[in-house]
Amino acid sequence: MTVALMWEARAAEGRGDDLLAWAKSQKLDGAPVRRETFRAPQDRVLVITWWDAAYDAELPELPEPAGELVTRAVHRWRFESVERV
Template structure:
């Protein structure tokens, strides 16, 4: 069973680059070597949003919360189970 875990945050005004750097420098190293981790992908989007998608064989490990000063609102998290791949 493959699970995609999505972690999405809206940065405080003007702090999207700092939030993305925090993900690269703090969150991702905390996930490396976790059992079942297959892949990670980091995205940015308009509106100061940063999205991290991780793929897992089995139950995902939670991504930590960034420092509150970097956030414009609380982090959103979703997990999805793969149903079909072509």
């Protein structure tokens, strides 16, 4: 089974590049099948990691960044793959 973990944060005013650099530099305990980092308007940063694991498996996740980098708590979601084309 493939599980995708999504991590999304919004940077504090003027800190978008800093948050992006911080997210890219974070190491995980273990290697996902795939890891991709995105940016979006309003200085949002999204990281998706794909794991070959059960849906409820204990998996490493990115931590919360330092408070001065973000405007709110990180949003996290977990998804189970149901189709790949």
